[in-house]
Amino acid sequence: MKILLTGANGMVGKNILDVAQKHQHEFLSPSSIELNLLDGIAVQKYLKIHKPDMVIHAAGIVGGIQANIAQPVKFLVDNMQMGLNILTAANNAGVGHFLNLSSSCMYPRGAINPLSEDLILKGELEPTNEGYALAKITSTRLCEYICKENPERLYKTIIPCNLYGRFDKFDPNHSHMIPAVIRKVDEAKKSQQPELDIWGDGEARREFMYAEDLAEFVFYAIDNFSTMPQNLNVGLGTDFTINEYYQAIAGVVGYTGKFKHDLSKPVGMKQKLIDDARLKEFGWSFKTSLDAGIKQTYEFYLSEYCND
Template identity: 75%
Template sequence: MKILLTGANGMVGKNILELAKQHKHHFLTPSSSELNLLDNASVQKFLTEHQPEMIIHAAGIVGGIQANMAQPVKFLVDNMQMGLNILNSAKTFAIKRFLNLSSSCMYPRDAQNPLSETLILKGELEPTNEGYALAKIAATRLCEYINQEQPELLYKTIIPCNLFGHHDKFSEHNSHMIPAVIKKIITAKEDSTAEIEIWGDGEARREFMYAGDLAEFIFYAIEHFDRMPQNMNVGLGTDYTINEYYQRIAEVVGYKGAFKHDLSKPVGMKQKLIDDSKLKAFGWSHKTSLTSGIEKTIEFYLSEKNNDQFTN
């Protein structure tokens, strides 16, 4: 198929393209200047000229707690606008297959874990990333509505757990936890820093999947798209505490210092573990262990350490 991949320059997009060499599909990977998802006219022009048979929507404004709290307007408005533009335009052009990438951030903050797909809009959202979550919920619901009105249009959503891996952002200010901690611990080891700070008590639980595994799932989904559920979690079905992630990364890096907790800092949801029942029934499971994924990610970080993306 001819597949339009939005967000081809992001972590998920780059991991998909790394694996694309093993498959026969032709990927359209426009830059933001070639396809401005915030401009509906630009979206319609691109679809008119290139006529993809499927769209994988992986573009978005992403970041950790600090970034979400600092720019809630951008996380809501830009992500909402991109989702609405690409979905409405795909519907207008009768593109039959659309895979929307959402996030487990859109589940209610106090929902019982593991988080099943039926919990969307069943409770208050986590305030620290509410804007991002609202945008993801809107795109997910729009996929459902389009399919309800036109069943021949298979517009489906996957809900990945937290991700890490190759092509991640390694920054303490705008990245997710694992890459930020990798950079922090490697820097502490290099500088012989005796102590590292952890936000909160470190007992919040998170589920992180290696991004290369998500890319493998994407190709599995493409081949079995007709029988894939409307909304489906994609993750491990296993989680760890923040403290455990710090400890595992420190072990791999060889950092021997201590950890201290800053209880004044926000920690987000206490737990965010997806229910992988539908995923198992769909016939797919992840391959990369946490330790192996951390090792591969550290190797990538060290090999790319002098690139601009790590100094910004």
């Protein structure tokens, strides 16, 4: 198939293109300059010219708690606009297949874990990333509406857990937890810091999957698209505490200092664990362990971000 991949320059996009080398599909991977998803007319023109068979929508404004709190307008407006533009343009252009990448942050903050796919819009969202979550819910629902109106369309959504891995960002102000902690711990080791802060009590639980595993799943989904559920969680089905992530990263990096907890800082949801029952039924499972994933991510960080 000819597949348009949005967000090709992001972590997920780069991992998908990396894995794509093992497959026979033709990929269109325009930069944001070549295809501005915030410009609805430009998106329509691009699809009319290139006529993809499928769209994988992986573009988005992403970041951790700090970034979401600092720029809620951007996280809501830009993400929602991109989703609406690419979905409506694809539908109008007659694109038959659409794989929408959403996020587990769209599940209610008070929902009982593990989080199943039918919990969308069943409760209040987590305030620290509500704008991003609302944008993701909108795209997810729009996929459902398009399929209701036209049963020939296969517009489906995957809901990954938190991700990390090669091609990640390691900027402490904009990155997610694992890359931010890798950088923080590595710098503490190099400067021989005896102690490091952890936000909150470190007991909040998070599920992080290695991004290359998600990329592998995308190609499994492409091959089995007609039988894939409308909305599908993609993750590990297991989680760890923030403290355990810090300890695992310290072990890989070789940091031997102590950790202290800053209880004045926000921690977000206490737990965010996806229910992987439908994923197992669909016949797919992750392969990269936490230690192996952290090691590969740390190697990438050292090669790309450090000069020594």
